[in-house]
Amino acid sequence: MARHRGRGMASINYPIGMNLGGDPSQALVHSNPSGKFTVSLSSIDLGQGMKSVTRQICAETLGVPVEDVYVDTADSDTGPHCMGSFASRGTHRVGNAVMAAAREARGVMMEAAAEELEVNAADLDTDGRGNIHVKGAPHRSISTKDVAVAAQFKQGKTISGRGIFLVPLSAVDPETGEMSPATCYAHACLVAEVEVDDETGEVAMVRMDSAYELGRALNPRLVEQQLVGGAWMGISHALFETTEPYYPDPGHGPRDFVDYLMPGPGDICPHDIAVLERPAADGPFGAKGPGEMCANPVLPAVANAIFNAVGVRIDELPITPEKVLRAIRAQGGARPQARR
Amino acid sequence: MAKTALQFRHNSRDVAVFVDGGANLLTTLRELVGDMTPKFGCGQGGCGACTVLIDGDAHLACLTLAETVAGRAVETLDGLKDGPNLHPLQRAFMEHFAAQCGYCTPGMLMAAKALLDRNPSPTRDEVVNAIAGNICRCTGYEPIIDAVLAAASGGMRGLHGPEHVPSPHMSPRTF
Ligand code: FES
Ligand code: FES
Numbered sequence: 001m002a003r004h005r006g007r008g009m010a011s012i013n014y015p016i017g018m019n020l021g022g023d024p025s026q027a028l029v030h031s032n033p034s035g036k037f038t039v040s041l042s043s044i045d046l047g048q049g050m051k052s053v054t055r056q057i058c059a060e061t062l063g064v065p066v067e068d069v070y071v072d073t074a075d076s077d078t079g080p081h082c083m084g085s086f087a088s089r090g091t092h093r094v095g096n097a098v099m100a101a102a103r104e105a106r107g108v109m110m111e112a113a114a115e116e117l118e119v120n121a122a123d124l125d126t127d128g129r130g131n132i133h134v135k136g137a138p139h140r141s142i143s144t145k146d147v148a149v150a151a152q153f154k155q156g157k158t159i160s161g162r163g164i165f166l167v168p169l170s171a172v173d174p175e176t177g178e179m180s181p182a183t184c185y186a187h188a189c190l191v192a193e194v195e196v197d198d199e200t201g202e203v204a205m206v207r208m209d210s211a212y213e214l215g216r217a218l219n220p221r222l223v224e225q226q227l228v229g230g231a232w233m234g235i236s237h238a239l240f241e242t243t244e245p246y247y248p249d250p251g252h253g254p255r256d257f258v259d260y261l262m263p264g265p266g267d268i269c270p271h272d273i274a275v276l277e278r279p280a281a282d283g284p285f286g287a288k289g290p291g292e293m294c295a296n297p298v299l300p301a302v303a304n305a306i307f308n309a310v311g312v313r314i315d316e317l318p319i320t321p322e323k324v325l326r327a328i329r330a331q332g333g334a335r336p337q338a339r340r
Numbered sequence: 341m342a343k344t345a346l347q348f349r350h351n352s353r354d355v356a357v358f359v360d361g362g363a364n365l366l367t368t369l370r371e372l373v374g375d376m377t378p379k380f381g382c383g384q385g386g387c388g389a390c391t392v393l394i395d396g397d398a399h400l401a402c403l404t405l406a407e408t409v410a411g412r413a414v415e416t417l418d419g420l421k422d423g424p425n426l427h428p429l430q431r432a433f434m435e436h437f438a439a440q441c442g443y444c445t446p447g448m449l450m451a452a453k454a455l456l457d458r459n460p461s462p463t464r465d466e467v468v469n470a471i472a473g474n475i476c477r478c479t480g481y482e483p484i485i486d487a488v489l490a491a492a493s494g495g496m497r498g499l500h501g502p503e504h505v506p507s508p509h510m511s512p513r514t515f
Binding site (some may be wrong): 048225231 | 382387440473474475483
């Protein structure tokens with residue numbers, strides 16, 4: 001009876017978002033008379049940071065400080081339509097919609113500023129600190145707040161913008177059936193090292209090393225947070241989580257969360273992550289999305305590592321101690337493969 | 341059902357409520373005291389979201405009979421900050437991005453506080469052990485462990501400790 005180390009790897013090619021119905025999301029941006037902006041979305045921030053990222057995108061596009069933008073999310077009764085937070089689509093789809101809305105709002109803001117400064121709007125620029133000035137003449141400037149007040153109370157204009165992102169329909173090639181279901185793809189490669197106990201069938205994570213290519217990381221700390229947390233979910237799907245732990249007898253299924261296993265703080269392992277940034281041509285500021293795809297490579301990598309450690313190929317998730325043990329018994333003992 | 345009068349210390353003040361026989365501390369805090377910081381995750385001891393301190397020890401409020409805290413000190417996340425000043429643990433959680441959805445955060449903070457009050461410079465293993473009963477769905481734990489270690493090495497100094505002397509053992513009234 002022994003513990004066997006094994007190493008496995010997996011690479012993934014992840015289409016951002018989905019294609020069904022063009023996978024649209026809408027955004028609305030408007031300024032308040034205080035010169036602050038509100039982004040209205042029905043998209044949901046589950047903690048992954050979509051509010052922060054859409055706030056950055058809006059501020060950058062408008063040319064105002066990020067503090068001047070407020071993102072209001074997730075009232076699907078009253079907000080503009082969104083398909084939802086899934087498939088790593090938030091940054092890409094919603095971000096693009098916010099960018100379009102902010103561009104339109106910026107156009108109105110510049111027109112209103114031009115009227116106040118008595119110049120042509122094309123000659124104006126923002127300084128990113130809350131002012132609009134004549135290009136090459138920074139002293140001829142007006143604050144975004146004063147522009148907002150003038151638009152509201154003098155010019156009778158709404159500084160606002162509408163945005164939507166819709167994936168263009170991809171035609172099917174009649175000869176080959178080929179089409180392009182996604183507009184951009186993220187990529188990842190992950191190496192997992194595990195230790196398998198051939199007496200208990202238990203699999204312990206030893207370490208993970210990964211590289212993710214996900215377009216431009218608009219908020220690197222949030223990207224890292226997603227990748228670390230997502231890899232945990234990958235471990236959870238690979239080794240723990242199921243609604244049918246005692247399959248095939250559903251009568252013994254879990255009735256509550258106590259039977260629904262997830263890794264605790266003691267079940268994680270060191271994880272070294274490299275982020276590669278290759279801006280996507282159609283992403284907001286080149287972003288793709290790290291959301292869901294960060295859990296995916298862990299599962300095949302762990303399954304491969306288990307095969308490398310004891311020579312059993314488990315193709316049903318989660319890979320529980322029982323399945324590992326039965327498979328080891330069936331082949332008459334652990335058969336460690338060549339060390340990779 | 342007959343109600344029982346129950347008095348205890350809730351963070352910095354004394355509270356008195358009437359509880360049903362068999363009521364648990366989590367429901368009592370949330371519904372009668374109005375403190376929504378202890379979270380209901382599973383209601384059966386599996387997740388740690390409801391962690392509070394009773395006389396300095398971490399307990400699962402959902403498995404604690406309310407009547408057993410009579411005359412004792414219950415600390416919740418609601419009492420962690422000092423007026424407008426966040427507790428060093430809260431600051432460290434922010435700096436280390438230790439919360440995503442935030443549902444586990446109140447329990448994590450209280451479990452960590454119980455540890456640091458008693459052991460101001462824990463090892464990584466001791467931190468893992470202290471939060472071992474707390475499930476987090478989002479962060480992968482790594483940022484939480486880092487935050488607790490950072491609060492331990494920097495921030496906890498100069499902070500008022502709890503009013504009582506924490507006992508080194510588990511409270512005998514562990515449910
Ligand atoms: S609610 Fe108390 S442990 Fe889950
Ligand atoms: S932050 Fe979501 S459960 Fe911990």
